[in-house]
Amino acid sequence: MLKSKVKPLNDILKEKLKPIVRQIDEQAYYPKEVLQAIGEAGYLSSEGKTLKETAAGEIEVVKQTSKYCMTTGFNLWCHLAALTYLRHTPNKALQQRLLPKLESGEVLGGTGLSNPMKYYAGLEKLHLKARKTEGGYLLSGVLPAVSNLGDGHWFGVIAATEDDQRVMALISCEQERLSLKEKVSYLGLNGSATYACCFEDVFIPDEQILSEDADTFVKQIRPYFVAYQIPLGFGVTQAAISSMKKHENKQNGCNQYLPVQPEDLVGKLKPIEEALGNIFQHSSADVKWEDLLPIRKDAAYVTLEAVNTAMLHAGGAGYLKNSADARRLRETYFFMNLTPTVKHLGKMIR
Numbered sequence: 001m002l003k004s005k006v007k008p009l010n011d012i013l014k015e016k017l018k019p020i021v022r023q024i025d026e027q028a029y030y031p032k033e034v035l036q037a038i039g040e041a042g043y044l045s046s047e048g049k050t051l052k053e054t055a056a057g058e059i060e061v062v063k064q065t066s067k068y069c070m071t072t073g074f075n076l077w078c079h080l081a082a083l084t085y086l087r088h089t090p091n092k093a094l095q096q097r098l099l100p101k102l103e104s105g106e107v108l109g110g111t112g113l114s115n116p117m118k119y120y121a122g123l124e125k126l127h128l129k130a131r132k133t134e135g136g137y138l139l140s141g142v143l144p145a146v147s148n149l150g151d152g153h154w155f156g157v158i159a160a161t162e163d164d165q166r167v168m169a170l171i172s173c174e175q176e177r178l179s180l181k182e183k184v185s186y187l188g189l190n191g192s193a194t195y196a197c198c199f200e201d202v203f204i205p206d207e208q209i210l211s212e213d214a215d216t217f218v219k220q221i222r223p224y225f226v227a228y229q230i231p232l233g234f235g236v237t238q239a240a241i242s243s244m245k246k247h248e249n250k251q252n253g254c255n256q257y258l259p260v261q262p263e264d265l266v267g268k269l270k271p272i273e274e275a276l277g278n279i280f281q282h283s284s285a286d287v288k289w290e291d292l293l294p295i296r297k298d299a300a301y302v303t304l305e306a307v308n309t310a311m312l313h314a315g316g317a318g319y320l321k322n323s324a325d326a327r328r329l330r331e332t333y334f335f336m337n338l339t340p341t342v343k344h345l346g347k348m349i350r
């Protein structure tokens with residue numbers, strides 16, 4: 001349980017995130033201090049809680065954060081993915097060394113698992129190769145985009161070994177022979193601290209191996225990987241609905257003649273939120289990946305509908321380059337294309 005004197009999450013978001021949302025979107029500003037403050041306040045602590053209870057709380061944190069800014073919500077997701085790897089790893093020494101620091105926000109993390117997720121769904125070959133060497137592995141290959149990186153940050157990767165096995169490792173951004181190239185020319189999300197990561201025989205000691213059997217490990221972590229993405233859409237959809245409501249009385253209520261109204265979206269969002277809530281709050285069963293995929297897909301499409309609709313309700317004000325509605329529209333296209341992308345989800349749900 002969070003201690004009673006813990007600062008309310010919304011106060012942290014109002015004080016630390018709200019004032020810098022434009023900077024994040026327009027100047028590729030990485031909101032590291034917001035992630036640190038959330039961790040410092042105890043919102044990512046698993047102490048005394050089951051994995052499911054921990055995740056239920058963190059899902060809410062991603063949603064509240066994404067109401068203000070989906071880029072920051074996404075950074076938080078990256079960090080939660082790294083946390084998930086450490087919470088599940090059989091490498092207890094690595095867990096003890098880093099988990100408390102990640103949960104308190106002292107150290108931040110990310111994930112390079114987009115390509116492996118596509119590999120496991122039969123979409124792509126693995127980009128990273130691992131060669132066994134004394135005391136560890138040598139990793140080579142390129143990951144075109146890994147977010148929430150910077151000095152002192154760590155991220156998870158999966159690489160194919162010479163004997164057709166797959167290993168999962170936690171990589172430090174300071175690793176020798178690893179080069180990072182910042183990417184800031186996206187339509188949105190430029191404050192996400194996203195880098196292309198080039199591995200040239202990077203030595204990863206055994207102490208940094210999360211699992212020698214990534215094929216099995218990935219089955220344990222991927223439900224959480226996907227579950228933490230879903231509230232990105234919930235937060236953005238709720239922000240889009242609030243925006244529509246603000247414009248309700250404009251031009252003598254003319255927006256009522258638009259085909260989609262805020263209450264339509266509220267009605268569509270509710271069962272999707274309930275479906276996720278049922279898994280994390282009202283069921284004692286294990287969290288299942290297959291149950292989460294349709295929720296993730298529905299969340300993506302309702303978010304797209306909400307941000308499109310909000311643009312119509314906002315009218316000229318929404319069409320300004322720096323409007324919040326336009327930012328949500330740009331950010332949502334990333335949500336559709338974040339692995340598992342909607343096409344990837346379509347293939348898996350068939």
Ligand SMILES: Cc1cc2nc3c(=O)[nH]c(=O)nc-3n(C[C@H](O)[C@H](O)[C@H](O)COP(=O)(O)OP(=O)(O)OC[C@H]3O[C@@H](n4cnc5c(N)ncnc54)[C@H](O)[C@@H]3O)c2cc1C
Nearest residue numbers: 111112113114115124144145146147189194337338339341
């Ligand atoms: C802002 C942003 C942040 C992202 N953050 C992460 C992250 O933290 N972790 C993560 O694992 N993935 C990240 N991705 C990747 C993301 O999750 C999706 O995989 C990607 O957006 C698109 O998937 P797609 O299926 O459309 O593949 P496509 O974009 O069509 O890519 C198809 C293939 O080409 C490769 N590819 C794409 N661009 C390049 C390039 N410039 N050089 C070489 N190969 C390339 C891809 O890896 C893939 O194998 C990020 C992408 C963006 C745009």
